Amino acid sequence: MEALVGRDLLSLADLSATELQGVLTLATQMKQGTVTPVSKKVLGLLFTKASTRTRVSFSVAMYQLGGQVIDLNPSVTQVGRGEPLEDTARVLDRYLDAIAIRTYEQQDLETFAHNAQMPVINALTDLAHPCQVLADLQTIQENFEQLSGLTLTYFGDGNNMAHSLLLGCALTGVNIQIAAPPDYQPLANVVQKARQIACDRSEITITTDAKAAAEGAHILYTDVWASMGQEDSAESRIPLFEPYQVNSELLGLADRDAIVLHCLPAHRGEEITHEVMEGSQSRIWDQAENRLHAQKALLACLLGAS
Numbered sequence: 045m046e047a048l049v050g051r052d053l054l055s056l057a058d059l060s061a062t063e064l065q066g067v068l069t070l071a072t073q074m075k076q077g078t079v080t081p082v083s084k085k086v087l088g089l090l091f092t093k094a095s096t097r098t099r100v101s102f103s104v105a106m107y108q109l110g111g112q113v114i115d116l117n118p119s120v121t122q123v124g125r126g127e128p129l130e131d132t133a134r135v136l137d138r139y140l141d142a143i144a145i146r147t148y149e150q151q152d153l154e155t156f157a158h159n160a161q162m163p164v165i166n167a168l169t170d171l172a173h174p175c176q177v178l179a180d181l182q183t184i185q186e187n188f189e190q191l192s193g194l195t196l197t198y199f200g201d202g203n204n205m206a207h208s209l210l211l212g213c214a215l216t217g218v219n220i221q222i223a224a225p226p227d228y229q230p231l232a233n234v235v236q237k238a239r240q241i242a243c244d245r246s247e248i249t250i251t252t253d254a255k256a257a258a259e260g261a262h263i264l265y266t267d268v269w270a271s272m273g274q275e276d277s278a279e280s281r282i283p284l285f286e287p288y289q290v291n292s293e294l295l296g297l298a299d300r301d302a303i304v305l306h307c308l309p310a311h312r313g314e315e316i317t318h319e320v321m322e323g324s325q326s327r328i329w330d331q332a333e334n335r336l337h338a339q340k341a342l343l344a345c346l347l348g349a350s
């Protein structure tokens with residue numbers, strides 16, 4: 045995957061369909077125990093939002109590849125005291141080999157990437173969560189031994205997860221349906237971009253009808269109804285989002301071999317029931333594990349290992 049060396053991953057749209065499939069193939073090999081050393085390389089983690097999976101899986105991935113991680117938590121760096129991102133990026137670029145950033149505005153990520161030569165990885169913004177979708181696609185491919193031709197339905201908020209799933213499905217030929225309340229649909233420009241990428245490779249449907257979108261789906265996917273930074277509207281969203289809860293009734297409408305995914309953390313009893321989360325069709329824990337393998341593959345590609 046020489047073509048990815050030194051590149052940024054700010055969005056899945058930064059990858060071609062072939063490059064994305066290459067990362068997924070390497071992720072499977074990583075899971076089987078392939079080691080692709082990146083000795084002496086250092087990844088910075090600059091997270092202005094909480095994280096369990098992304099922080100730990102990136103850290104373990106670098107350790108297993110033979111590199112290191114430095115935690116650049118804004119509360120212990122000058123970032124938290126307002127040093128401009130442009131200045132921070134130019135300085136960190138002289139120390140680090142790559143950086144994973146979790147923040148609010150996609151524009152901050154773009155600004156950082158513009159001011160740094162090293163690969164900049166989107167570890168979640170309000171707009172996108174591409175690393176999660178690498179693991180999601182790996183999990184789907186593991187289950188169905190293919191991606192193209194399957195149908196994934198995402199239920200809930202048209203948020204960062206919905207956006208990255210739209211792009212990831214478009215790149216891999218998975219049909220995607222987003223079932224979201226009228227005022228919480230994904231951004232029109234992301235849907236348009238996904239349609240452009242998909243061409244006739246997959247179908248993209250945006251709807252408010254959860255039941256219709258569940259029918260025959262192979263993958264039911266959901267995420268929290270209020271994302272990080274939206275805590276103030278969490279209560280008021282509940283009645284609007286109730287019809288989109290992934291429960292056994294909705295699952296009963298899907299394909300009989302359907303699987304259930306959730307990026308986690310979950311609010312059991314809101315976007316998903318405890319029963320479905322722990323049920324036989326849930327692949328949520330494999331999905332969480334795959335964050336490690338998929339990001340290990342991504343790091344090996346961006347850092348130019350073997």
Ligand code: CP
Pocket residue numbers: 094095096097098099168176307308309
């Ligand atoms: N799914 C995910 O990104 O989890 P964290 O917020 O724990 O990193």
Ligand code: NVA
Pocket residue numbers: 168169170203204205267268270271272307308309
């Ligand atoms: N949409 C969620 C995803 C968490 C992994 C959030 O942004 O908080």
